[in-house]
Amino acid sequence: SQKIEQNSEALNIQEGKTATLTCNYTNYSPAYLQWYRQDPGRGPVFLLLIRENEKEKRKERLKVTFDTTLKQSLFHITASQPADSATYLCVLGGGSSNTGKLIFGQGTTLQVKP
Amino acid sequence: DGGITQSPKYLFRKEGQNVTLSCEQNLNHDAMYWYRQDPGQGLRLIYYSQIVNDFQKGDIAEGYSVSREKKESFPLTVTSAQKNPTAFYLCASSLGGANVLTFGAGSRLTVL
Numbered sequence A: 001s002q003k004i005e006q007n008s009e010a011l012n013i014q015e016g017k018t019a020t021l022t023c024n025y026t027n028y029s030p031a032y033l034q035w036y037r038q039d040p041g042r043g044p045v046f047l048l049l050i051r052e053n054e055k056e057k058r059k060e061r062l063k064v065t066f067d068t069t070l071k072q073s074l075f076h077i078t079a080s081q082p083a084d085s086a087t088y089l090c091v092l093g094g095g096s097s098n099t100g101k102l103i104f105g106q107g108t109t110l111q112v113k114p
Numbered sequence B: 001d002g003g004i005t006q007s008p009k010y011l012f013r014k015e016g017q018n019v020t021l022s023c024e025q026n027l028n029h030d031a032m033y034w035y036r037q038d039p040g041q042g043l044r045l046i047y048y049s050q051i052v053n054d055f056q057k058g059d060i061a062e063g064y065s066v067s068r069e070k071k072e073s074f075p076l077t078v079t080s081a082q083k084n085p086t087a088f089y090l091c092a093s094s095l096g097g098a099n100v101l102t103f104g105a106g107s108r109l110t111v112l
Helices: none
Strands: A003-006 A011-014 A019-026 A032-038 A045-051 A056-059 A062-067 A072-077 A086-093 A108-113 B004-007 B010-013 B019-025 B031-037 B044-051 B054-057 B064-066 B076-078 B087-094 B107-111
Touching: A003 A086, A011 A019, A019 A086, A019 A108, A032 A062, A032 A072, A045 A056, A045 A062, A072 A086, B004 B087, B010 B019, B019 B031, B019 B087, B019 B107, B044 B064, B076 B087
Parallel strands: A011 A108, B010 B107
Antiparallel strands: A003 A019, A019 A072, A032 A045, A032 A086, A056 A062, A062 A072, A086 A108, B004 B019, B019 B076, B031 B044, B031 B087, B044 B054, B064 B076, B087 B107
16 A cells, blocks of 8 residues: 655754655655645645656755655755744655545654754 | 634534534635544545535545535534544645645544
8 A cells, every 4th residue: 555654753953954854655656745834733734846757846945855766755944943843744646546635644743942 | 815714623522422513715726625633643534525516535434424515615524423533633625636735724623
């Protein structure tokens, strides 16, 4: 079955450093991959979408890579700030083996310390 | 401002009761979704609707029901048949065939 894994352990980093979150998947060839941010007790908020033919995408301090050979996406936040502390969700979609539904990872919690 | 409104934010239910969670959107989105979120797990799809008066079961539809009588509204009923209903419920919408989701703030249901 299709499986998506994010680091279940929280990531703790110092303010100003680059945070790197990992998303790995198996038994699936998605057409695109999305990242969402979720704050405690709130709904997720869309951040970035990257397609299978794109290697990298940037938005302000955010950068996402998508390696379809390794079946992995990396999500980077540069010059991290305490306000970046949240849970980040990796989401897969599209692809020939998918019914059109999105597949959500369990999320990685990022804590940025001042 | 456009968005999705879920209510209530917190809901308590006694065993054997049905409860209905409200979801309203003013984004003019065609598709609407209900997800369930449990600690340590990814969001799981309960029901979705791509057009008014039509909806499909997701991966965990048992014990839930929905209706889509208006484009703006997609209420979810958690019935007494749902054996483990305590969870955080999220409503979302998307425009046409796009799969970028806009989420509501969520409703937390607790069974007493």
